[in-house]
Amino acid sequence: MRIGELSRRTAVSERSLRYYEKQGLLAAERTPGGHREYPEKAVDRVVHIQELFAAGLCSAKIVELLPCMRDKDGGPSASATPWLVEELSVERARIDGMVEELLRARDVLDEVISAASGRVEA
Structure with missing residues (x-):
């Protein structure tokens, strides 16, 4: 093609x-x-x-x-080799770290949104 x-x-x-x-x-x-x-x-x-x-x-x-x-x-x-498994495991661990960081950032935003919403409604 x-x-x-x-x-x-x-x-x-x-x-x-x-x-x-x-x-x-x-x-x-x-x-x-x-x-x-x-x-x-x-x-x-x-x-x-x-x-x-x-x-x-x-x-x-x-x-x-x-x-x-x-x-x-x-x-x-x-x-396909054990090397591939090792390399992909390293990349997966890197992605897991990024996901954890994003979840922490989301939690911080949720706290700010909640606090801001409480002020607006009060």
């Missing part, structure tokens, strides 16, 4: 797809006319990339992790 179709199917801009290719996250063949041609599995790959970016991982870390991730059929990648 061409870059425009991949963009439509994944809701990721063509510019982002070109960036992914430049970073080594995504690969495309070239037609004789120089157009990018992506395999069907690129859709799942882009979805994985988006999920990992949303989790706060940088492109360099994603490049390391993508080859180890499960394929669409659910089977583990041939290169």
Whole structure:
């Protein structure tokens, strides 16, 4: 499929797809006319990339992790290793810390809102 179709199917801009290719996250063949041609599995790959970016991982870390991730059929990648588990555990712990910080911030806001609401009603 061409870059425009991949963009439509994944809701990721063509510019982002070109960036992914430049970073080594995504690969495309070239037609004789120089157009990018992506395999069907690129859709799942882009979805994985988006999920990992949303989790706060940088492109360099994603490049390391993508080859180890499960394929669409659910089977583990041939290169899945204990290293992957270790790396993902570190990232999960980082995300857990961020969640805890956000929950504390929400609690502070709730206290301020409650205090402010009490003043307004009084």
